Amino acid sequence: MKKRLHKWRLIALLGIVGLVLSGCGEPFLSALKPAGNVAQSQYDLLILSTLIMVLVIIVVVILFVVVLLRFRRKEGDETIPKQIEGSHKLEIIWTVIPILLLIVLAVPTVVTTFDLADTKAMDKKDKDGKTKDALVVNVRANLYWWEFEYPDLGVVTSQDLVVPTDQKVYFNLTASDVKHSFWVPAAGGKMDTNTDGVNQFFLEFDSKKAEDSNNLFYGKCAELCGPSHALMDFKVVTKSKSDFEAWTKDMKSAKEPTVTGDLAKQGEDVFNQSCIGCHAVTPNDSRPEAARQAPNLATFGEREKVAGVLDHTEQNVKNWIKDPEKYKPGNTMTGTYGELSDSQINALAAYLLQLKVEGK
Structure with missing residues (x-):
């Protein structure tokens, strides 16, 4: 009896620790607080799949409890409950319901996947070879820092990614040394940066959500890349369109620094x-x-x-x-x-x- 009680105490303790740890972390690194259309679409899919799973679990648990209480064998009772093997009606029910649930989940998942993979705007170039109607950023991951190049603007930054709000920002993702992964939790899901190819996707930052976050978000490497993987962070600064244009002008016209003292x-x-x-x-x-x-x-x-x-x-x-x-x-x-x-x-x-x- 004491051993059983000890086990239950241990299970309860582990449950409490797990609950406490689930609340740890930084709010600006949470994927559960979407700050743009991409993140919101992915968040909606997460909620939909979670609701479907919870619904299935609830139904299964209810059926299990009903069967356990209603059909358990009582002492001295040798009656065999009615057998339902071969019931076409029941087989159709428990075959059709999962199919319907899969359709409910699959349709929005497939549609969203194709929408988020649409980077055709990056291919539209003007006569000078610059992207016509899209802001493109070349992201290069290194051990253990990030480089952000704005090829059409002639600007290169490191560690600080500056982007306009309420506008799609397209990314070319590569790596210099080993595989990394580019991830801004509040803006959207991660994508690998490889040494032997270029991955492309886009993100969008909502101006109201950005204002609530003081126009500051954080990104990380989401692929184990070495001993300092957990320290491979970068900052995302969001600006209004006019402020971004002013920032671009300052960066393009910057000269060799002049120091005093x-x-x-x-x-x-x-x-x-x-x-x-x-x-x-x-x-x-x-x-x-x-x-x-x-x-x-x-x-x-x-x-x-x-x-x-x-x-x-x-x-x-x-x-x-x-x-x-x-x-x-x-x-x-x-x-x-x-x-x-x-x-x-x-x-x-x-x-x-x-x-x-x-x-x-």
Whole structure:
């Protein structure tokens, strides 16, 4: 009796722990709070399939309880209940009902799948080879950072994806090293980024939902890609159409950064000697993709995170430069440059924190 009671207590404890853990997590990483048409369509399918499954479970449980109570054998009763084997009526019922449920689920699923796979707008080009009526972003996943290139605008950013609201944004997804997966939970389902092909899809951000989220969403890598997979985050900033056009203008017209102060100027020299081979400091970077081996740092001074994971403080910038392996194991920056002295790190941090796009 005590052993049984102990088992039930253990089961109850595990149930409570599971319930508590199900409520953990960050609200801005929830797929259950859709912020656009794509996410809403997928959410509606999720609710439909869940309702069908719950309905089936309820019916099965009710039938089970009825049979258990009504037809259980009583002591001394040798009566055999009426057998229904071969009943055409019942066989038709329990065959037709699942078929109808599958149709109810399959039709909207197939329709939505084809709608969300429609990227024909990306193929319509003007005489200059630019996409005519669609905003296209080339997403390139790397160990462990993200690059966002706006090919028709001549703009490249890293870690921060900037998109307009109430408009479809089309994506070309690739990877530089291993397979990753691009996922903005609030905007829509994930899609793999491969090294040997390009995947395409679109997302759309609702302006009202974006306003409720302070025009800020977060994305992650959803494919196990290495020791720092869980740290491969990026930020999504949403803007109105007019604000996005203003942002685009600032980014396209940005010039080489000009820093002030002796320490920052010393840091610029250190950067040009140690970092410029991989990093760029202008968003209108015209180098080919193969030459862009590290995140674009043009807007580094405006970011909210260092390396996507640390709070954007001067000390954290220094910590990252000194020992990136400590914060993102397996990152490609580790071991790619010589040892810097503390004074060089201080100067480099001062320089990086002044990297901002003019006009903002």
